[in-house]
Amino acid sequence: MNIIVCIKQVPDPEGPPGSYVINPALNRVEARGIPPVLSLFDENALEAALRIKDTLTHDEVKITVMSMGTRISGAVLQKALAAGADELVKIEDGALESATLDSHATASALASAIRKKGKYDLIFTGRQAADWNAGQVGIGIARFLGIPAVTLAGKVTIKDGHAVVERVTPRGYEVVRTPLPSLIAVSNEVGALRYPTMMQRREAKHKPVTSWSTADIGLYGNPETRLVVKGFFVREMRQGRCEIIEGDTAATAGLNLAQRLMHDGVISP
Amino acid sequence: MSEGAVTVLVELTEEKGIEPVSRECLAMAGKIAGACGTKLAAVVMGNAIGDAAGEVSRYDIDTVYTLDHPLLECYESELYEAAFLQFYTIARPCGILMGHTLLSIDLAPRIAFALGTSLVTDCTGFEYGAEGLCFIKPVYSGNIYASLLIRGEPFMATIRLKSEEPALPSQKRHVEIVRVPVELDRTGAAIEVLERVVGENRGADLQSADIVVAGGRGIGSAEGFELLKNLAGMLGGAVGASRPPCDLGWVSPAIQVGQTGGIVSPSVYIAVGISGSMQHIAGMAGAKTVVAVNKDPAATIFKIADYGVVGDFREVMPAFTGAIRDRRKGGTTQGNRT
């Protein structure tokens, strides 16, 4: 079984607020002083693929990680190989600056790369990327490849040549079955990406890494985009005038807080 | 822009009422229609939804389209997409708005790709200027907002809950109700639903609660949440959580608050053991009063809180809960002012 996991590299979404700077000249947002990381839901997607590999012991499962962008950090993507992916395909090109690509262009380029890769039974993406949170690329890839897409996956197993997916719903989950090949967009309910051992970290350095340019995947010129960024701005976030309620001990502070909230009518006594 | 109406996909609650986020969309779509000089319409999908269509027609809109079919009883990606595209062919809306919900997260991109147009998800507003209609969306963990122009028709956006005052029923114009003939069968569908597992509707409890007691990673365990449940129970509120307690299985994912969870704006939000990440704040910034309990005085949550206690919640919360309980019983426990 061949599984492709699409992983985006993003500036650490948990970086301090000053880390994201608007560059008006280039009309984009740049990260300052924070490292790139694997986008969180893409890590969940890789974990979903690894769990399939854990269970399908009678079948050889090969997991290919695909990452597209301008400056893909090998060190960051090593994490995916160390966790258990078998190979990495980087699609790296100046024309693939994620700040200027919309979901349509991204999905179309990734679909071209996947077609070039050839055989696949399952494609995983995260439910949304942690920088722009558009949440459309998975469905777009499936559309371009002409395969079914299942979103908001909380658990994925393989049964009788189908993927069986638990999808998150407002009041619980539903179990759906989709034929192979299919695309599955994964949510955090799948669970966090496993930690590699020292041995796996070492082995990861020897796993195959392939680099493709846009020409390699049959794209020429700048990909067509349908969304235009008209501008960026910053909005003040909620401002509290936090009054710290003190007390001799933490317990007394808790008690004082309760009395204060009742006194101020925040909580009715 | 084409002649068609700005159209809202109205989602129904289990009782076949209108979802609050859909009422917000109706309000926002009304403003957009006003700015662009187009009509305003709503589309309702489901099975046996006649009454719901009547309910929607109480709002100040021009047309209500109903897509009523037994196979639309529950959401299924391929069937809903097919039905919506049939509606599109008939009504040709100039723009489509949906609430940013678990349904639209799946449906809206399908429609956008099928129609070859583009979509801005999880928007908090719009602006209409010389260049046209732009949707505003928080990006980079909500630190920055982007204003995005859609090339292509129809324009599509999903709207984050609590972005707009919900529309109220007010019949100003004559509302036309159009029943769209829907032809559906399962033959083309690849995805098959095997089972639906329905739990308690904790998300809805959280939405409607006036007081939310939320716990974060700092709570440390499922047992720790019992303290918060007791407090919420006593206050007649609901329990919420940041993402880690949901991911770690201490509480149900249905009670997650934040960018990828529920969005709440209660009178009081008590955040316990929550650091205050931007993704969490996105879900509770609309609360009237925020109370934070955290052992780290530098935690970001204090920057947006109105009242705070720095300390271990295991000591703070029992005393806090006890003081309210005593007071309600008529007791007079005294704290010391410092």
Ligand SMILES: Cc1cc2nc3c(=O)[nH]c(=O)nc-3n(C[C@H](O)[C@H](O)[C@H](O)COP(=O)(O)OP(=O)(O)OC[C@H]3O[C@@H](n4cnc5c(N)ncnc54)[C@H](O)[C@@H]3O)c2cc1C
């Ligand atoms: C794309 C994306 C979407 C996300 N969506 C969401 C979302 O919807 N909702 C969400 O919440 N998060 C979301 N996150 C995650 C978010 O970035 C943070 O990781 C998360 O909110 C942190 O949760 P926390 O505050 O509970 O944990 P932490 O940041 O680990 O904070 C724990 C806090 O508990 C305090 N503490 C520890 N022990 C005690 C004690 N005994 N007593 C008192 N205080 C104590 C600590 O001082 C600390 O401040 C998202 C992230 C990404 C990238």
